[in-house]
Amino acid sequence: MPQFFTNKRLILLLVGVIVLVALIFFTLKDRENASVPEQIVKDAVGFGQSVFSKPAQYITDLIDDVDLLLNTYEENKRLKSRLAEYASVQAELSDVRLENDRLRKALGKEEDLRDYEPVQATVLARNPDQWEEKVVIDRGEVHGVKKNMAVMTAEGLIGKVILTTPFTSTVQLLATQDPTYRVSALVTGKPEAFGLIEGYDTERHELIMKRIDSTFDIKPGQKVISSGLGGIFPKGLLIGEITEVTTEDYGLTKQAYIKPAADFSMLEHVIIAKRTSMAVDGSDAGNTGEAMDEAADEAEGGSGS
Amino acid sequence: MIRLAIPLIAVVLFFLEPVFGLFSPIEIGGEYYYLVPRFLIMFLIFVGVYYSRQRAVVYGIVFGLLYDMFHIDIIGLYAFLYPVLCLLACWIVKHIHQHVAVVTVISLLLVALLETALYSFFTLIGFVSIGFDEFLKTRLLPTMIANAVFLVMFGWVFKMLIDRRSILNKEGIS
Numbered sequence: 222m223p224q225f226f227t228n229k230r231l232i233l234l235l236v237g238v239i240v241l242v243a244l245i246f247f248t249l250k251d252r253e254n255a256s257v258p259e260q261i262v263k264d265a266v267g268f269g270q271s272v273f274s275k276p277a278q279y280i281t282d283l284i285d286d287v288d289l290l291l292n293t294y295e296e297n298k299r300l301k302s303r304l305a306e307y308a309s310v311q312a313e314l315s316d317v318r319l320e321n322d323r324l325r326k327a328l329g330k331e332e333d334l335r336d337y338e339p340v341q342a343t344v345l346a347r348n349p350d351q352w353e354e355k356v357v358i359d360r361g362e363v364h365g366v367k368k369n370m371a372v373m374t375a376e377g378l379i380g381k382v383i384l385t386t387p388f389t390s391t392v393q394l395l396a397t398q399d400p401t402y403r404v405s406a407l408v409t410g411k412p413e414a415f416g417l418i419e420g421y422d423t424e425r426h427e428l429i430m431k432r433i434d435s436t437f438d439i440k441p442g443q444k445v446i447s448s449g450l451g452g453i454f455p456k457g458l459l460i461g462e463i464t465e466v467t468t469e470d471y472g473l474t475k476q477a478y479i480k481p482a483a484d485f486s487m488l489e490h491v492i493i494a495k496r497t498s499m500a501v502d503g504s505d506a507g508n509t510g511e512a513m514d515e516a517a518d519e520a521e522g523g524s525g526s
Numbered sequence: 527m528i529r530l531a532i533p534l535i536a537v538v539l540f541f542l543e544p545v546f547g548l549f550s551p552i553e554i555g556g557e558y559y560y561l562v563p564r565f566l567i568m569f570l571i572f573v574g575v576y577y578s579r580q581r582a583v584v585y586g587i588v589f590g591l592l593y594d595m596f597h598i599d600i601i602g603l604y605a606f607l608y609p610v611l612c613l614l615a616c617w618i619v620k621h622i623h624q625h626v627a628v629v630t631v632i633s634l635l636l637v638a639l640l641e642t643a644l645y646s647f648f649t650l651i652g653f654v655s656i657g658f659d660e661f662l663k664t665r666l667l668p669t670m671i672a673n674a675v676f677l678v679m680f681g682w683v684f685k686m687l688i689d690r691r692s693i694l695n696k697e698g699i700s
Contacts, residue, residue, distance in 0.1 A: 237606075244602035249651065259595050266596040273541040277548070346544030348597045351551070351560050351665075352648045357596065384599065391599065398653055423656055426558065486551055486558075 260386040264361075267389040270345045271359055278343070278489055332497075334449035334456035337371075340364055340493040345389065347488065354380075354394035356488055361388040369453045371494040377459035377482030378404070378447060379491065390493075395428055395460070396421045396485050405451040406430060406460055408477070409444045412437060418445075418460065418479070425478060427464060433475040439466055445479050455496045528694055531687050532573060533585070539565040540589055544597070551664075559668040567608055567640060568633045568677055572684040574612040575619045575629050577692050582612040607643060611636050630681050637673055641666050 325333070342360040360366050362385050370382045372392045380394040381404070393402060395418065404418040408430075414437035420429045430445060443463045449456025461479040469476045543563045551558040566589055574582030586608035593604040618632055645661050648654040656664075 241602035241606040244605075245600055248599065248601045259601075262592065262595045266592055269537075270541055270544060270596075273538075273545055274548075277545045281548075344548070346597070347547045347550075349543040349547030350562050350597070350644060351547065352644060353598070353653060355597070355599075398655055400652070423660075486553070487548065489548075 263357075263386045264388045267345055267357060267359065267386075270357070271343075274343075274345050281487075281489070334496075336497040337455035337494040338497055340366065340495055342366075342372075342491050342493055344488045344491060353399075354397045354485070355383075356380075356392050356394065356491075357389055358392055358491060358493075359389060360493060361386050361390050363387050365495060366390050366493055367453075370496075371447065371454040371458055373458055373492050373494060374483045374488065374490070375492075376484065377461065379481075379483045379485060379488065381454070382493065392491070394485050395481060396426075398423075404454065404460070405448045406445050407448040408433070408437070408439050408463065409446060410439070414439050415448060415450070416475075416477070422478065428461060428479040428481055430463075430477045430479050431469060431474065433477060435468070435473065435475050437475070439463060439475065439477060441465060445477075449496075453496060455494050458494065528687075528690055532577070532581070532691060535684075535687070536566060536569060536573075536585055536589060539569055540592065552668075558664060560665045561672040562641065562665070562669045563676075564637045564640065564669070564673050565676060567611055568637065568673065568681075569684055570608065570612050571615040571633045571636060572629065572681070573688060574616045575624065576685060576688045579612070579616045582616070583609040586612045603644075603647065607640055611640060614639075626681055626685050629685075630677050633677060633681075634670060634674055638666060638670055641669060 340360055342358040345357045345359050347357075348355040358372075366382060366385055368382055368385055371378060372380050372382060378395065380392045380397075382390050383393045384391040393399065395402075395404065398421065400420070402419070406416055406418050408414040408416070414433050416430045416433035418428050419431045421427070422429055433439065441463050445460045445463060447454045447456060447458040447460060459482045461481040463477045464480050465478040467476055467478075468474075543565055546561075546563040546565075550561045552561065553559075567586075570582050570586050570589075573585065587605055590603075590605035590608035591601065593608075594601045598604065615629075615632055615636055619629060622628055622632075645654065645658075645665075
Protein backbone atom coordinates (compact mmCIF):
# COMPACT_ATOMS: atom_id res chain seq x y z
CA MET A 222 0.00 0.00 0.00
CA PRO A 223 1.45 3.37 -0.97
CA GLN A 224 2.02 5.83 1.82
CA PHE A 225 -0.68 8.48 2.09
CA PHE A 226 1.69 11.39 2.43
CA THR A 227 4.60 11.24 0.03
CA ASN A 228 6.96 14.21 0.11
CA LYS A 229 5.67 15.74 -3.08
CA ARG A 230 2.08 15.47 -1.93
CA LEU A 231 2.89 16.94 1.44
CA ILE A 232 4.51 19.99 -0.16
CA LEU A 233 1.58 20.39 -2.54
CA LEU A 234 -0.86 20.18 0.35
CA LEU A 235 1.06 22.71 2.41
CA VAL A 236 1.28 25.19 -0.47
CA GLY A 237 -2.43 24.73 -1.06
CA VAL A 238 -3.25 25.39 2.57
CA ILE A 239 -1.09 28.50 2.65
CA VAL A 240 -2.70 29.90 -0.51
CA LEU A 241 -6.19 29.24 0.83
CA VAL A 242 -5.48 30.75 4.23
CA ALA A 243 -4.07 33.82 2.50
CA LEU A 244 -7.22 34.03 0.37
CA ILE A 245 -9.44 33.71 3.43
CA PHE A 246 -7.69 36.59 5.14
CA PHE A 247 -7.72 38.70 2.01
CA THR A 248 -11.44 38.24 1.48
CA LEU A 249 -12.37 38.50 5.15
CA LYS A 250 -11.61 42.21 5.12
CA ASP A 251 -14.51 44.57 4.80
CA ARG A 252 -14.47 45.07 1.09
CA GLU A 253 -16.02 47.89 -0.83
CA ASN A 254 -16.82 45.84 -3.92
CA ALA A 255 -16.59 42.31 -5.22
CA SER A 256 -13.69 41.73 -7.62
CA VAL A 257 -14.43 41.23 -11.30
CA PRO A 258 -14.04 37.41 -11.38
CA GLU A 259 -16.24 37.19 -8.30
CA GLN A 260 -18.88 39.33 -9.98
CA ILE A 261 -18.85 37.13 -13.06
CA VAL A 262 -19.14 33.97 -10.96
CA LYS A 263 -21.91 35.49 -8.86
CA ASP A 264 -23.93 36.52 -11.88
CA ALA A 265 -23.46 33.15 -13.58
CA VAL A 266 -24.32 31.14 -10.47
CA GLY A 267 -27.17 33.53 -9.77
CA PHE A 268 -28.64 32.80 -13.18
CA GLY A 269 -28.32 29.05 -12.65
CA GLN A 270 -29.80 29.41 -9.19
CA SER A 271 -32.84 31.25 -10.48
CA VAL A 272 -33.58 28.28 -12.76
CA PHE A 273 -33.94 26.17 -9.61
CA SER A 274 -35.40 28.72 -7.20
CA LYS A 275 -38.23 29.97 -9.39
CA PRO A 276 -40.03 26.60 -9.73
CA ALA A 277 -39.47 25.89 -6.03
CA GLN A 278 -41.00 29.24 -5.17
CA TYR A 279 -43.90 28.56 -7.48
CA ILE A 280 -44.63 25.37 -5.56
CA THR A 281 -44.36 26.99 -2.14
CA ASP A 282 -46.61 29.81 -3.35
CA LEU A 283 -49.15 27.21 -4.39
CA ILE A 284 -49.04 25.56 -0.97
CA ASP A 285 -49.38 28.95 0.68
CA ASP A 286 -52.41 29.69 -1.48
CA VAL A 287 -54.10 26.49 -0.37
CA ASP A 288 -53.26 27.35 3.20
CA LEU A 289 -54.80 30.79 2.78
CA LEU A 290 -57.89 29.31 1.18
CA LEU A 291 -58.52 27.16 4.23
CA ASN A 292 -58.53 30.19 6.51
CA THR A 293 -60.66 32.33 4.24
CA TYR A 294 -63.89 32.22 6.21
CA GLU A 295 -62.38 33.17 9.56
CA GLU A 296 -60.25 35.85 8.02
CA ASN A 297 -63.05 37.33 6.02
CA LYS A 298 -65.16 37.76 9.14
CA ARG A 299 -62.32 39.47 10.93
CA LEU A 300 -61.47 41.72 8.00
CA LYS A 301 -65.05 42.79 7.44
CA SER A 302 -65.23 44.09 10.97
CA ARG A 303 -62.18 46.22 10.33
CA LEU A 304 -63.25 47.47 6.94
CA ALA A 305 -65.46 50.26 8.24
CA GLU A 306 -62.66 51.50 10.44
CA TYR A 307 -60.26 51.29 7.52
CA ALA A 308 -62.38 53.49 5.28
CA SER A 309 -62.41 56.32 7.79
CA VAL A 310 -58.68 56.02 8.40
CA GLN A 311 -58.10 56.05 4.65
CA ALA A 312 -60.11 59.26 4.28
CA GLU A 313 -58.23 60.86 7.10
CA LEU A 314 -54.89 59.76 5.69
CA SER A 315 -55.53 61.25 2.27
CA ASP A 316 -56.64 64.47 3.91
CA VAL A 317 -53.55 64.60 6.09
CA ARG A 318 -51.32 63.78 3.14
CA LEU A 319 -52.80 66.62 1.14
CA GLU A 320 -52.33 69.00 3.98
CA ASN A 321 -48.78 67.78 4.48
CA ASP A 322 -48.03 68.47 0.83
CA ARG A 323 -49.54 71.92 1.08
CA LEU A 324 -47.58 72.81 4.19
CA ARG A 325 -44.42 71.43 2.64
CA LYS A 326 -44.94 73.64 -0.40
CA ALA A 327 -45.60 76.62 1.83
CA LEU A 328 -42.31 75.96 3.58
CA GLY A 329 -40.52 75.47 0.29
CA LYS A 330 -39.31 72.05 1.41
CA GLU A 331 -39.70 69.72 -1.52
CA GLU A 332 -37.64 66.72 -0.50
CA ASP A 333 -38.71 64.26 2.11
CA LEU A 334 -36.67 61.64 3.88
CA ARG A 335 -39.66 59.35 3.64
CA ASP A 336 -39.79 59.24 -0.16
CA TYR A 337 -38.41 56.16 -1.79
CA GLU A 338 -38.73 54.31 -5.03
CA PRO A 339 -39.49 50.63 -4.48
CA VAL A 340 -37.61 48.01 -6.51
CA GLN A 341 -39.24 44.59 -6.45
CA ALA A 342 -36.87 41.65 -6.15
CA THR A 343 -37.05 37.90 -5.73
CA VAL A 344 -34.84 35.97 -3.33
CA LEU A 345 -32.60 33.60 -5.29
CA ALA A 346 -30.92 31.81 -2.45
CA ARG A 347 -30.38 31.91 1.22
CA ASN A 348 -26.89 31.17 2.42
CA PRO A 349 -27.46 27.45 2.99
CA ASP A 350 -25.01 27.03 5.85
CA GLN A 351 -26.87 29.79 7.75
CA TRP A 352 -23.94 30.96 9.79
CA GLU A 353 -24.26 34.40 8.36
CA GLU A 354 -27.72 35.73 7.76
CA LYS A 355 -27.47 36.54 4.07
CA VAL A 356 -29.73 36.20 1.08
CA VAL A 357 -28.98 36.76 -2.58
CA ILE A 358 -31.60 38.61 -4.62
CA ASP A 359 -32.07 38.92 -8.36
CA ARG A 360 -31.67 42.69 -8.72
CA GLY A 361 -28.29 44.33 -9.11
CA GLU A 362 -26.43 47.40 -10.28
CA VAL A 363 -28.20 47.56 -13.63
CA HIS A 364 -31.50 47.92 -11.77
CA GLY A 365 -30.10 50.77 -9.72
CA VAL A 366 -29.35 48.87 -6.54
CA LYS A 367 -26.45 50.25 -4.52
CA LYS A 368 -24.61 49.20 -1.43
CA ASN A 369 -26.28 50.00 1.92
CA MET A 370 -29.79 50.35 0.53
CA ALA A 371 -32.65 49.24 2.76
CA VAL A 372 -34.41 45.97 1.98
CA MET A 373 -37.86 45.15 3.31
CA THR A 374 -40.88 42.95 2.91
CA ALA A 375 -44.48 44.05 3.11
CA GLU A 376 -44.28 43.57 6.89
CA GLY A 377 -41.18 45.61 7.58
CA LEU A 378 -37.46 46.16 7.29
CA ILE A 379 -35.35 43.03 6.92
CA GLY A 380 -31.84 44.20 6.16
CA LYS A 381 -29.52 46.09 3.89
CA VAL A 382 -27.56 45.49 0.72
CA ILE A 383 -23.92 44.73 1.43
CA LEU A 384 -22.56 43.66 -1.93
CA THR A 385 -23.71 44.27 -5.48
CA THR A 386 -22.85 42.76 -8.83
CA PRO A 387 -24.46 43.74 -12.15
CA PHE A 388 -27.37 41.30 -11.83
CA THR A 389 -27.49 40.17 -8.21
CA SER A 390 -26.98 41.65 -4.80
CA THR A 391 -26.32 40.23 -1.38
CA VAL A 392 -28.49 41.32 1.52
CA GLN A 393 -27.41 41.00 5.12
CA LEU A 394 -30.42 40.51 7.36
CA LEU A 395 -31.05 42.42 10.58
CA ALA A 396 -30.74 39.15 12.48
CA THR A 397 -26.98 39.16 12.07
CA GLN A 398 -24.28 38.81 14.69
CA ASP A 399 -21.97 41.19 12.86
CA PRO A 400 -20.94 43.84 15.42
CA THR A 401 -20.37 46.52 12.77
CA TYR A 402 -23.93 46.24 11.47
CA ARG A 403 -26.01 49.22 12.57
CA VAL A 404 -29.28 50.79 11.60
CA SER A 405 -30.31 54.21 12.81
CA ALA A 406 -33.82 53.91 14.27
CA LEU A 407 -36.36 55.84 16.28
CA VAL A 408 -39.12 54.97 18.68
CA THR A 409 -42.37 56.55 17.63
CA GLY A 410 -44.11 58.52 20.33
CA LYS A 411 -44.69 62.05 21.48
CA PRO A 412 -41.03 62.90 21.80
CA GLU A 413 -39.32 60.61 19.31
CA ALA A 414 -36.49 58.65 20.88
CA PHE A 415 -33.50 57.90 18.68
CA GLY A 416 -31.23 54.91 18.92
CA LEU A 417 -29.27 52.36 16.97
CA ILE A 418 -30.25 48.82 16.13
CA GLU A 419 -27.12 46.93 17.08
CA GLY A 420 -27.08 43.18 17.33
CA TYR A 421 -29.53 40.36 17.66
CA ASP A 422 -30.34 38.16 20.60
CA THR A 423 -30.29 34.61 19.25
CA GLU A 424 -32.10 33.16 22.25
CA ARG A 425 -34.99 35.60 22.33
CA HIS A 426 -34.97 36.07 18.54
CA GLU A 427 -35.24 39.79 19.02
CA LEU A 428 -33.27 42.79 17.87
CA ILE A 429 -31.41 44.96 20.35
CA MET A 430 -31.74 48.73 20.11
CA LYS A 431 -28.98 50.54 21.96
CA ARG A 432 -27.90 54.06 22.81
CA ILE A 433 -31.32 55.46 23.60
CA ASP A 434 -31.02 58.58 25.69
CA SER A 435 -32.10 57.70 29.24
CA THR A 436 -34.22 60.84 29.54
CA PHE A 437 -36.67 59.45 27.00
CA ASP A 438 -39.52 57.48 28.40
CA ILE A 439 -40.06 54.40 26.28
CA LYS A 440 -42.41 51.54 26.97
CA PRO A 441 -42.99 48.05 25.65
CA GLY A 442 -45.51 48.04 22.82
CA GLN A 443 -44.18 51.15 21.10
CA LYS A 444 -43.31 50.84 17.43
CA VAL A 445 -39.79 51.30 16.11
CA ILE A 446 -39.13 52.66 12.62
CA SER A 447 -36.05 53.59 10.63
CA SER A 448 -35.04 57.19 11.26
CA GLY A 449 -33.66 58.11 7.84
CA LEU A 450 -30.72 59.80 9.51
CA GLY A 451 -28.25 57.20 8.30
CA GLY A 452 -28.22 58.93 4.94
CA ILE A 453 -29.31 56.01 2.76
CA PHE A 454 -32.32 54.40 4.42
CA PRO A 455 -35.61 56.21 3.93
CA LYS A 456 -37.48 57.29 7.03
CA GLY A 457 -40.49 55.43 8.35
CA LEU A 458 -39.81 51.79 7.48
CA LEU A 459 -41.29 49.66 10.23
CA ILE A 460 -38.71 47.62 12.12
CA GLY A 461 -40.70 46.17 15.00
CA GLU A 462 -42.21 46.57 18.42
CA ILE A 463 -40.50 47.04 21.79
CA THR A 464 -40.91 44.10 24.14
CA GLU A 465 -38.61 45.04 26.98
CA VAL A 466 -36.62 48.08 28.09
CA THR A 467 -33.46 47.75 30.16
CA THR A 468 -30.47 49.89 31.05
CA GLU A 469 -27.27 49.41 29.09
CA ASP A 470 -24.08 48.07 30.65
CA TYR A 471 -22.77 51.36 32.00
CA GLY A 472 -26.13 52.70 33.07
CA LEU A 473 -25.86 55.78 30.90
CA THR A 474 -28.23 54.85 28.12
CA LYS A 475 -31.20 52.60 27.68
CA GLN A 476 -31.50 49.58 25.51
CA ALA A 477 -34.61 47.92 24.22
CA TYR A 478 -35.46 44.51 22.86
CA ILE A 479 -37.45 44.69 19.66
CA LYS A 480 -39.58 41.99 18.18
CA PRO A 481 -39.02 42.33 14.42
CA ALA A 482 -42.14 43.00 12.35
CA ALA A 483 -40.88 40.96 9.41
CA ASP A 484 -40.38 37.24 9.48
CA PHE A 485 -36.81 36.40 8.49
CA SER A 486 -37.31 32.70 7.99
CA MET A 487 -39.30 32.37 4.76
CA LEU A 488 -38.22 35.16 2.46
CA GLU A 489 -39.34 35.13 -1.14
CA HIS A 490 -40.29 38.53 -2.44
CA VAL A 491 -38.56 41.59 -1.09
CA ILE A 492 -38.56 45.31 -1.85
CA ILE A 493 -35.45 47.42 -2.10
CA ALA A 494 -36.08 50.98 -0.98
CA LYS A 495 -34.25 53.39 -3.25
CA ARG A 496 -34.38 56.69 -1.43
CA THR A 497 -35.18 59.60 -3.70
CA SER A 498 -33.86 62.37 -1.49
CA MET A 499 -30.11 62.12 -1.11
CA ALA A 500 -28.46 63.95 1.75
CA VAL A 501 -25.38 64.80 -0.30
CA ASP A 502 -25.22 64.42 -4.03
CA GLY A 503 -21.52 64.78 -4.71
CA SER A 504 -19.41 63.46 -7.56
CA ASP A 505 -17.21 61.38 -5.27
CA ALA A 506 -19.03 58.12 -5.84
CA GLY A 507 -21.04 58.29 -2.64
CA ASN A 508 -18.12 58.65 -0.26
CA THR A 509 -19.56 61.81 1.19
CA GLY A 510 -22.82 60.04 1.78
CA GLU A 511 -21.04 57.33 3.69
CA ALA A 512 -19.03 59.83 5.70
CA MET A 513 -22.30 61.56 6.57
CA ASP A 514 -23.70 58.21 7.51
CA GLU A 515 -20.90 57.55 9.93
CA ALA A 516 -21.01 61.08 11.28
CA ALA A 517 -24.72 60.78 11.92
CA ASP A 518 -24.22 57.46 13.65
CA GLU A 519 -21.46 58.84 15.82
CA ALA A 520 -23.41 61.95 16.66
CA GLU A 521 -26.30 59.84 17.81
CA GLY A 522 -24.05 57.56 19.78
CA GLY A 523 -22.43 60.60 21.35
CA SER A 524 -25.68 62.23 22.31
CA GLY A 525 -26.67 59.06 24.05
CA SER A 526 -23.60 58.63 26.17
CA MET B 527 -25.15 10.44 -21.16
CA ILE B 528 -23.84 8.43 -18.21
CA ARG B 529 -20.50 10.11 -18.78
CA LEU B 530 -22.02 13.46 -17.81
CA ALA B 531 -24.08 12.06 -14.96
CA ILE B 532 -21.62 12.76 -12.13
CA PRO B 533 -20.93 16.44 -12.86
CA LEU B 534 -24.59 16.96 -13.68
CA ILE B 535 -25.78 15.56 -10.37
CA ALA B 536 -23.17 17.63 -8.57
CA VAL B 537 -24.44 20.81 -10.26
CA VAL B 538 -28.07 19.96 -9.47
CA LEU B 539 -27.23 19.27 -5.81
CA PHE B 540 -25.24 22.50 -5.64
CA PHE B 541 -28.26 24.49 -6.77
CA LEU B 542 -30.71 22.50 -4.66
CA GLU B 543 -28.92 23.19 -1.38
CA PRO B 544 -29.95 26.86 -1.16
CA VAL B 545 -33.50 26.00 -2.22
CA PHE B 546 -33.77 23.65 0.74
CA GLY B 547 -31.96 26.25 2.82
CA LEU B 548 -34.94 28.58 2.29
CA PHE B 549 -37.10 26.34 4.47
CA SER B 550 -34.78 26.63 7.42
CA PRO B 551 -34.84 27.51 10.29
CA ILE B 552 -37.95 25.64 11.32
CA GLU B 553 -39.73 26.54 14.51
CA ILE B 554 -40.90 23.79 16.85
CA GLY B 555 -42.35 24.83 20.17
CA GLY B 556 -40.73 28.25 20.24
CA GLU B 557 -37.26 26.86 19.48
CA TYR B 558 -35.63 27.39 16.13
CA TYR B 559 -33.86 24.45 14.54
CA TYR B 560 -31.43 24.96 11.70
CA LEU B 561 -31.23 22.33 9.01
CA VAL B 562 -28.22 22.76 6.81
CA PRO B 563 -28.40 20.79 3.56
CA ARG B 564 -25.05 19.15 2.78
CA PHE B 565 -26.05 17.09 -0.24
CA LEU B 566 -23.09 17.99 -2.40
CA ILE B 567 -20.30 16.99 -0.04
CA MET B 568 -21.99 13.65 0.68
CA PHE B 569 -22.24 12.99 -3.04
CA LEU B 570 -18.60 13.95 -3.52
CA ILE B 571 -17.59 11.54 -0.75
CA PHE B 572 -19.43 8.77 -2.61
CA VAL B 573 -17.69 9.77 -5.85
CA GLY B 574 -14.34 9.69 -4.08
CA VAL B 575 -14.92 6.31 -2.50
CA TYR B 576 -16.50 4.45 -5.43
CA TYR B 577 -15.11 6.17 -8.49
CA SER B 578 -12.02 8.32 -8.36
CA ARG B 579 -10.36 10.17 -5.53
CA GLN B 580 -8.78 12.65 -7.87
CA ARG B 581 -12.09 13.55 -9.51
CA ALA B 582 -13.74 14.04 -6.13
CA VAL B 583 -10.99 16.41 -5.03
CA VAL B 584 -11.19 18.43 -8.24
CA TYR B 585 -14.98 18.72 -7.98
CA GLY B 586 -14.55 19.59 -4.31
CA ILE B 587 -12.26 22.50 -5.12
CA VAL B 588 -14.42 23.79 -7.98
CA PHE B 589 -17.73 23.63 -6.13
CA GLY B 590 -16.10 24.81 -2.92
CA LEU B 591 -14.89 27.91 -4.75
CA LEU B 592 -18.33 28.54 -6.27
CA TYR B 593 -19.94 28.12 -2.86
CA ASP B 594 -17.48 30.53 -1.27
CA MET B 595 -17.94 33.18 -3.92
CA PHE B 596 -21.71 33.01 -4.17
CA HIS B 597 -22.80 32.46 -0.59
CA ILE B 598 -20.07 33.13 1.90
CA ASP B 599 -17.93 35.90 0.38
CA ILE B 600 -14.94 34.42 2.17
CA ILE B 601 -12.98 32.62 -0.51
CA GLY B 602 -11.05 29.53 0.51
CA LEU B 603 -13.22 28.17 3.28
CA TYR B 604 -15.24 25.54 1.47
CA ALA B 605 -12.62 25.29 -1.29
CA PHE B 606 -10.36 23.91 1.43
CA LEU B 607 -12.84 21.86 3.47
CA TYR B 608 -14.53 20.00 0.60
CA PRO B 609 -11.41 18.36 -0.87
CA VAL B 610 -9.98 17.64 2.57
CA LEU B 611 -13.16 15.81 3.56
CA CYS B 612 -13.06 13.80 0.32
CA LEU B 613 -9.46 12.77 0.96
CA LEU B 614 -10.28 11.89 4.54
CA ALA B 615 -13.23 9.76 3.47
CA CYS B 616 -11.12 7.84 0.95
CA TRP B 617 -8.43 7.26 3.52
CA ILE B 618 -10.87 5.97 6.14
CA VAL B 619 -12.74 3.72 3.73
CA LYS B 620 -9.51 2.20 2.50
CA HIS B 621 -8.90 0.99 6.05
CA ILE B 622 -12.42 -0.18 6.82
CA HIS B 623 -14.85 -1.36 4.23
CA GLN B 624 -16.59 -0.22 1.07
CA HIS B 625 -20.15 -1.23 1.84
CA VAL B 626 -22.85 1.42 1.25
CA ALA B 627 -23.99 1.39 4.86
CA VAL B 628 -20.44 1.98 6.08
CA VAL B 629 -19.88 4.81 3.60
CA THR B 630 -23.21 6.37 4.60
CA VAL B 631 -22.22 6.44 8.25
CA ILE B 632 -18.78 7.81 7.41
CA SER B 633 -20.32 10.54 5.22
CA LEU B 634 -22.58 11.60 8.06
CA LEU B 635 -19.72 11.68 10.53
CA LEU B 636 -17.72 13.80 8.12
CA VAL B 637 -20.66 16.19 7.69
CA ALA B 638 -20.69 16.55 11.47
CA LEU B 639 -16.97 17.26 11.32
CA LEU B 640 -17.57 19.88 8.62
CA GLU B 641 -20.25 21.61 10.71
CA THR B 642 -18.03 21.62 13.76
CA ALA B 643 -15.09 22.97 11.77
CA LEU B 644 -17.25 25.78 10.38
CA TYR B 645 -18.62 26.53 13.83
CA SER B 646 -15.07 26.82 15.18
CA PHE B 647 -14.02 29.03 12.29
CA PHE B 648 -16.93 31.45 12.60
CA THR B 649 -16.54 31.57 16.36
CA LEU B 650 -12.86 32.35 15.88
CA ILE B 651 -13.55 35.32 13.62
CA GLY B 652 -16.41 36.48 15.83
CA PHE B 653 -19.38 36.03 13.48
CA VAL B 654 -21.09 33.61 15.82
CA SER B 655 -21.53 33.84 19.56
CA ILE B 656 -23.56 30.78 20.48
CA GLY B 657 -22.28 28.23 22.96
CA PHE B 658 -21.29 24.72 22.01
CA ASP B 659 -24.34 23.13 23.69
CA GLU B 660 -26.66 25.32 21.75
CA PHE B 661 -24.78 24.63 18.53
CA LEU B 662 -25.15 20.91 19.24
CA LYS B 663 -28.85 21.18 19.97
CA THR B 664 -30.14 23.68 17.43
CA ARG B 665 -27.79 23.06 14.53
CA LEU B 666 -25.75 19.89 14.54
CA LEU B 667 -28.41 17.37 15.53
CA PRO B 668 -31.19 18.65 13.23
CA THR B 669 -28.69 18.94 10.39
CA MET B 670 -27.50 15.38 10.94
CA ILE B 671 -31.05 14.03 11.02
CA ALA B 672 -32.05 15.86 7.83
CA ASN B 673 -28.95 14.77 5.97
CA ALA B 674 -29.28 11.20 7.21
CA VAL B 675 -32.80 11.07 5.78
CA PHE B 676 -31.51 12.38 2.48
CA LEU B 677 -28.61 9.96 2.32
CA VAL B 678 -30.70 6.91 3.26
CA MET B 679 -33.07 7.84 0.44
CA PHE B 680 -30.50 8.63 -2.22
CA GLY B 681 -27.25 6.95 -1.13
CA TRP B 682 -27.92 3.77 -3.07
CA VAL B 683 -28.91 5.83 -6.16
CA PHE B 684 -25.56 7.58 -5.98
CA LYS B 685 -23.79 4.26 -5.65
CA MET B 686 -25.65 2.73 -8.58
CA LEU B 687 -24.95 5.67 -10.87
CA ILE B 688 -21.31 5.88 -9.90
CA ASP B 689 -20.89 2.12 -10.37
CA ARG B 690 -22.32 2.31 -13.86
CA ARG B 691 -19.96 5.14 -14.64
CA SER B 692 -16.94 3.17 -13.43
CA ILE B 693 -17.99 0.10 -15.40
CA LEU B 694 -18.11 2.29 -18.50
CA ASN B 695 -14.64 3.52 -17.66
CA LYS B 696 -13.21 0.02 -17.33
CA GLU B 697 -14.76 -1.04 -20.64
CA GLY B 698 -13.22 2.02 -22.24
CA ILE B 699 -9.78 1.00 -21.01
CA SER B 700 -9.95 -2.67 -21.90
